[in-house]
Amino acid sequence: DMELRELKVCLLGDTGVGKSSIVWRFVEDSFDPNINPTIGASFMTKTVQYQNELHRFLIWDTAGQERFRALAPMYYRGSAAAIIVYDITKEESFQTLKNWVKELRQHGPPNIVVAIAGNKCDLSDAREVSEKDAKDYADSIHAIFVETSAKNAININEVFLEISQRIPVVDASGASAGKGFKLRRDPSDSRRNCC
Amino acid sequence: MMRGFEDCEGEMHNSDRTSAEMSNGGDAASSKTLTLLDRLRLCQPAWALGSPWTQEAVHTALWGRQPGSFLVLLDSMSRPQLLCMSVGGRGEPVKDFPIRNTGAVLHLSESHLGFSDLDQLVAFYSLSRDVLPVSLFIPPCVFGFTEQPEQVLSTLGPKSWLCSSLDPSHLIPNPSGLSMCSIQVTSANGALCIINPLYLHEHGDNWLMEQPPSKTGSLLARQTASHRRERRLSTTRTWQGAGLRKFRGPSLDQEPSSIGCDGSASPVTQPPASPAAPVVLRRSSQPTLDSFKRRGHRGSAEDIVTSRESTPLSSPIPQSPHRVSWIEDGVWMSPPPLISLLHPPSLELDSLSISSLEDESESIPSPAHTPTHRLPLVLADKVKHRLSAVGQAIGGLMSPQKRLTYRVQELSERKSGAFAEGVRAFVEKIQKGGAGLHPSATELLQEVRGTLTSLRELLLDSPEIHALIDSMGDMAEWDIDAMLELAIHKALLKPVQTYLYASLLDYRNRDGSMQRLKENQNTMGKQNPEALGAAEGAGLPDAVILEKIQQRWASMHQAYSPTKKVQILLKVCKSIYHSMSANSSPGAAYGADDFLPCLTWVILRSDISILQLDTDYMMELLDPAQLQGEGGYYLTSLYGSLFHISSFRSRFATRQLSSEAQRSLSQWHRRRTLHCDRSRRTGNRRTIRKLSSRERAGPQTEAELQDRRMPPDSPEEERETRASSASQADMHHKAEGGLEDVKEEEDSRPEGPAEECHGNARLKSAERGPESEESVEVLRTTRGKPAQSPKKGSDGRPWSEPRGHEVLWAVHEDTDRDSQDKKEKALSRLST
Secondary structure (H helix, E strand, C coil): CCEEEEEEEEEECCCCCCHHHHHHHHHHCCCCCCCCCCCCCCEEEEEEEECCEEEEEEEEECCCCHHHHHHHHHHHCCCCEEEEEEECCCHHHHHHHHHHHHHHHHHCCCCCEEEEEEECHHHHHHCCCCHHHHHHHHHHCCCEEEECECCCCECHHHHHHHHHHHCCCCCHHHHHHHHHCCCCCCCCCHHHHCC | CHHHHHHHHHHHHHHHHHHHHHHCCCCHHHHHCCCHHHHHHHCHHHHEECCCCCHHHHHHHHCCCCCCCEEEEECCCCCEEEEEEECCCCCCCEEEEEEEEECCEEEECCCCCCECCHHHHHHHHHHCCCCCCCCCCCCCHHHHCCCCHHHHHHCCCHHHHHHCCCCHHHCCCCCCCCCCHHHHHHHHCCHHHHCCHHHHHHHCCHHHHCCCCCCCCCHHHHHHHHHHHHHHHHHHHHHHHHHHHHHHHHHHHCCCCCCCCCCCCCCCCCCCCCCCCCCCCCCCCCCHHHHHHHHHHHCCHHHHHHHHHHHHHHCCCCCCCCCHHHHHHCCCCCCCCCCCCCCCCCCCHHHHCHHHHHHCHHHCCCCCCCCHHHHHHHHHHHHHHHHHHHHHHHCCCCCHHHHHHHHHHHHHCCCCCHHHHHHHHHHHHHHCCHHHHCCCHHHHHHHHHHHHHHHHHHHHCCHHHHHHHHHCCCCCHHHHHHHHHHHHHHHHHHHHHHHHHHHHHHHHHHCCHHHHHHHHHHHHHCCCHHHHCCCCCCCCCCHHHHHHHHHHHHHHHHCCCHHHHHHHHHHHHHHHHHHHHHCCCCCCCCCHHHHHHHHHHHHHCCCHHHHHHHHHHHHHHCCHHHCCCHHHHHHHHHHHHHHHHHCCCCCCHHHHHHHHHHHHHHHHHHHHHHHHHHHHHHHHHHHHHHHHHHHHCCCCCHHHHHHHHCCCCCCHHHHHHCCCHHHHHHHHHHHHCCCHHHHHHHHCCCCCCCCCCCCCCEEEECCCCHHHHHHHHHHHHCCCCCCCCHHHHHCCCHHHCCHHHHHHHHHHHHHHHHHHHHHHHHHHHHHC
16 A cells, blocks of 8 residues: 655746646646545645655645745745746746745755746747756756646646655655554454444 | 336335324325425425536535535536535535436436436435435425415525525524434435335334443443433424424325326336426335335345445445545545444434445345334334434434534533543633733634643543544544544634634734734725736626625634634635636636735735634644645635735835744744644554554454554564664564554654654655654654553543653754744845
């Protein structure tokens, strides 16, 4: 049987870069009648299998407007990962991204996995941020980097897959600690058969 | 399908006969009274909804309604498509059951029972829940109109249909808080079909009077409980009689016209429903003996074969508790336990519905030789008098939550006992003005949260609660936690809610924050949505929706349970989303960029001081286990939005305010981390409880024990080779076979660096869900704590246990504070 890990993922980035579209794209094909859909796109969940674990992403979107910036710590607190999104057609959004990286380094949870997503890669004609510059920057801070298109569903699952890969593997002690508590009540529990 | 329908018909004969027996001739005088079916048919437009209703709209409408409240969604051809019902759960409040149309037969896709029209289907499921989690709830008002019911009923709309379900109590004396609709169900409408005659043959009806045998509960407690039940029975009897007589008559006197009494009309060839369609649920009582016999014979081999084939279809409720969806739903309404028909159903009367019988027919002895002629006598005896009352008391609508809440309430009202005393001491303290004595509102609420947590632990150690939880069958532990939490809310928070709010307001007034909030509301309220950050042309709630939201805020304020409040908050947020997407292209995803300005706009048009108090209340009192989920997200947004308003001075101030925001948030987080640790420890305690109760439950084979203690293929062994010598000593104990030692071993388990409550790798066991992660964390935080024997945990001294952890919390808190202080300093530097 598989371990289920809940991973809180926070979305950061300027308003209009397509944060929620990325999540929407990620979540849309995962309709499961057993799981109630969330009430809106600001908070969404999706469970994926990664190796022998189930990763349930709890995706917290944040408002990208400057005026709400002071509220971001409420949202990224406790996150396992942050996806910082910029718009490859807007240089300014890439600068905002760098500020977010700094803030996370200073105030974010320790060991938070950072993923950088250059969205709207379908609009390469209007590109303002070169892929190489962005990739170099991401490498310099050891962040995941992908260019995505929520519109064309490009590289969306890959972002989350890479996050799954980077989430620290539960070490043996941690895993077995979980086992120690796995006191399931089997359906075949003897109490049922008493008559 | 066909078979299912025939079975159903067979059952209907039974039920008919039974109701005939029961009513002892009935009252012919009331033959003009409308039947349930007639009434349902008349007001069908109120509950069967076509375009423009959508699944989502129906869900919204049902959100938070009484469990069993339902609406049927029609497809574009006005055919029934989906039965949507409120099940009252936290994570999954509304469930859908697709309705299939096979030829002329309607059935729920998960059930074998076919019906010739929608009214019959609904009527049936209001009597017997079959595959549904609870029976359908028919609003009492439907039965209430005695003057010209035809006209009134046909003008009912969905709103009155649902709203009348909100408060059935004005119709019925309802002292125990039980839902009463199962009364109409149980006797009047032929609901006796939910009892298998074989069962009565096998067991008589004595079990109707018995409480389920509890392993640990005292005899006295059982007596008290049955006295209570008797009392309930007598207080409601008058109403029952009056209510039942009204529609008992027709069931006898209305002779079905188009269907032969011998049941020869094939269900498939039966014409679709028309307003004058015969009442299939009620037949003449004449042929029932025959048909019953027929069913009895048929029931043997054939039944078993078909039910084997169809079992997977007919068991929509997970058979095993180990499904992921369970974990994620967090619904505390457990699926019906798999009850063997061969032992008394205790509190699960309703699970003996027809499908359930079929599911388990393998365990039914061949009914072919059943002496059916005896049954009427059996039934006419005690059943006649008690069944309806019992159904009311323990029927499908008496959810596990209600039972638990009821019991906890009862425990809290006792003269003695640790729980009662704990509750009383706290309530008295608050009511005598103790709420105003804290240095801040936060500390007041912290004390409340601490009391909630302590009392929950206390209850987990109570044998009576054990017995009750055990009787509920297979419940996930986090469900139990959530249920207990809710139950305690009623006992503890309800009496002090007004006092707490008065104090909260007082604190907010004294430090001037309320004044500032209101001033800023005035300023910002004049801004247009764009100035608040909303996108150009964003959809905003119109006057009607805004009014609805105000009503929801009001009910959120009324609710004393923080969990319930958060559920209402989610409803409000959902309304906001609806408004946002009302005029947009379908499929547009509105994320936080759009939602937060919209929420802020709504808050500015609401009673902001009440909202602030409610937010304070929820932020501090909500069960920490809920903070990372959807409720936690929208609570964060509400808090953030209020913070945004209260800190609004000028557009240049944002930066400077960051440090203030940071400080406030980190303080909050520190508090909540602390409580999180506490609740984690609760998870640990639970393990002890389970272990010890398992041991009490009876002898088990050594192999079973071994299996539970340590899965042989687990990496645990690997870890333990690295364990300290102390732990190895524990292993040694364990090898000698003491179950308690598992717990000791866990307590002293050496671990890596203690992780913060919000540590990013949240590990869960798929079997156990949210609580397991907590348990893992407990291990980390309880490292070094002296091992305790589980006996100590269960002998009523839990109050002393938290002390053992305080040192550790302090360490945590200090570490946390240090790092937070550093962060804050850094931030202040940044922002200046």
